Amino acid sequence: MTAGKQAADIAKLPDAMTHALRSLLGEERFLTDAESLAHYGRDWTRFVAPAPSGVLLPISISEIQTIVSLARQYQVKLVPSGGRTGLSGGAMAAKGELVLSLERMRKILQVDKAGRSLTCEGGAITGEIHRAAAEHGLMYPVDFASSGSSQIGGNIATNAGGIQVIRYGMTRNWVTGLKVVTGTGELLELNQGLVKNNTGLDLRHLFIGSEGILGVIVEATLGLTDPPKNPRVMVLGVPSMASLMHVLTGCQAQLSLLAFEFFSDLALQKVTTGQGIQPPFKDRYPFYALVEFESASAEAETQAEQLVEGCMTQGWVRDAVLSQSESQRRSLWRLREDISETIAQWTPYKNDISTTVQKTPALLSEVDALVARHYADLEVVWYGHIGDGNLHLNILKPDTVSVEEFQARCKSVSHHVFRVVQELGGSISAEHGVGLLKKDFLHFSRDPAEITLMRGIKAQFDPDGIFNPGKVFNA
Numbered sequence: 043m044t045a046g047k048q049a050a051d052i053a054k055l056p057d058a059m060t061h062a063l064r065s066l067l068g069e070e071r072f073l074t075d076a077e078s079l080a081h082y083g084r085d086w087t088r089f090v091a092p093a094p095s096g097v098l099l100p101i102s103i104s105e106i107q108t109i110v111s112l113a114r115q116y117q118v119k120l121v122p123s124g125g126r127t128g129l130s131g132g133a134m135a136a137k138g139e140l141v142l143s144l145e146r147m148r149k150i151l152q153v154d155k156a157g158r159s160l161t162c163e164g165g166a167i168t169g170e171i172h173r174a175a176a177e178h179g180l181m182y183p184v185d186f187a188s189s190g191s192s193q194i195g196g197n198i199a200t201n202a203g204g205i206q207v208i209r210y211g212m213t214r215n216w217v218t219g220l221k222v223v224t225g226t227g228e229l230l231e232l233n234q235g236l237v238k239n240n241t242g243l244d245l246r247h248l249f250i251g252s253e254g255i256l257g258v259i260v261e262a263t264l265g266l267t268d269p270p271k272n273p274r275v276m277v278l279g280v281p282s283m284a285s286l287m288h289v290l291t292g293c294q295a296q297l298s299l300l301a302f303e304f305f306s307d308l309a310l311q312k313v314t315t316g317q318g319i320q321p322p323f324k325d326r327y328p329f330y331a332l333v334e335f336e337s338a339s340a341e342a343e344t345q346a347e348q349l350v351e352g353c354m355t356q357g358w359v360r361d362a363v364l365s366q367s368e369s370q371r372r373s374l375w376r377l378r379e380d381i382s383e384t385i386a387q388w389t390p391y392k393n394d395i396s397t398t399v400q401k402t403p404a405l406l407s408e409v410d411a412l413v414a415r416h417y418a419d420l421e422v423v424w425y426g427h428i429g430d431g432n433l434h435l436n437i438l439k440p441d442t443v444s445v446e447e448f449q450a451r452c453k454s455v456s457h458h459v460f461r462v463v464q465e466l467g468g469s470i471s472a473e474h475g476v477g478l479l480k481k482d483f484l485h486f487s488r489d490p491a492e493i494t495l496m497r498g499i500k501a502q503f504d505p506d507g508i509f510n511p512g513k514v515f516n517a
């Protein structure tokens with residue numbers, strides 16, 4: 043972004059608002075320099091240029107309420123912002139909005155061991171929540187590669203999934219209380235951490251997955267659980283996608299599963315070369331499954347070994363490695379978890395699709411046929427949470443093609459992919475959210491009546507359209 047553009051956008055903020063924000067936050071917490079605007083104005087997507095008017099760093103709920111009331115008064119838009127690790131542009135500020143960052147509100151407020159819950163500010167880092175729970179012998183089970191920088195408010199606003207959904211479910215399953223500031227500046231305390239509360243509509247669930255369009259999440263109470271006993275990881279070399287599904291069925295029946303992930307050979311090549319890690323096998327296979335399971339007893343381990351042998355006899359698995367130590371378990375996980383970061387340098391066009399586990403084989407084969415037809419000349423990297431019916435299909439941009447040309451081509455193929463998803467009753471965004479990048483495709487997953495109701499709900503919570511305009515659907 044140029045200095046000229048920055049000056050033009052800042053000029054759009056009414057003087058009285060600029061003055062009020064300066065006296066509320068000081069110079070330190072109201073940033074307008076070009077570097078901060080570029081840094082805070084974007085998430086991990088690279089298809090839209092950041093262009094906010096300023097960055098606000100409140101330290102209290104009452105400061106946030108004052109900011110919202112100023113935004114209403116002067117009709118200035120706000121983009122709630124967490125760790126900005128999103129992949130659908132939900133936290134992009136590209137039209138002169140003010141970024142409302144929760145970065146200075148990251149405290150863990152309480153861990154309640156008897157109630158097995160943790161309360162924290164909206165900007166708490168996911169990894170710090172994991173550590174705080176572990177200090178009390180408990181676990182917050184939503185985990186993913188970006189947990190070192192993602193914030194809980196963003197996780198909740200996108201109903202984040204991750205690598206152990208097959209066992210523990212998505213973020214929604216773990217949120218027992220929320221404090222939110224809505225578009226009217228009102229502070230709502232939703233469900234207060236209660237396990238049981240049947241008193242009408244549960245508004246907490248509207249904020250989970252709301253992508254910042256209803257307001258901002260300022261505090262959360264989360265359920266905690268026991269950590270798994272002796273988790274072990276196997277990586278399996280698999281000849282086909284159909285075989286993957288047979289292996290999944292066997293693992294579901296015979297193991298205490300914690301994760302069932304997959305990745306393609308190209309994904310493995312990219313991650314081992316890019317991160318300098320050792321491939322798991324001498325030979326290469328079209329696909330790999332990463333299976334994590336609880337191995338609480340010697341029988342559990344024997345059962346896993348027998349399962350793999352059986353799969354080999356059937357021809358569903360060609361080779362296998364089982365972690366023998368905690369450090370090996372972590373190294374094997376890197377083969378899957380480091381893929382996203384490794385391929386980021388190719389500005390991937392991301393499809394994050396799902397259907398029911400039962401229909402996943404059909405989704406795999408139909409989308410695979412489309413990919414072979416439309417992307418024969420491009421590198422296509424498959425990975426994902428196949429045990430949840432969730433596939434990540436990443437198309438890599440060749441150096442020779444501009445970002446715009448590449449995006450336009452992939453968007454046109456998306457229509458075909460999403461038609462298949464729709465026919466199979468699936469979702470065009472299993473976990474990354476709609477944001478800016480998928481809003482033109484929302485109708486493939488939601489019918490017009492639902493979208494109309496969503497707009498009505500947005501208008502109730504945010505009558506002036508202050509929060510995250512143009513995300514999920516057009517404002």
Ligand code: MLT
Nearest residue numbers: 187204379382426434473
């Ligand atoms: C993952 O499963 O690795 C994440 O959803 C990120 C990605 O899809 O790239």
Ligand code: ZN
Nearest residue numbers: 204426434473
């Ligand atoms: Zn994922």
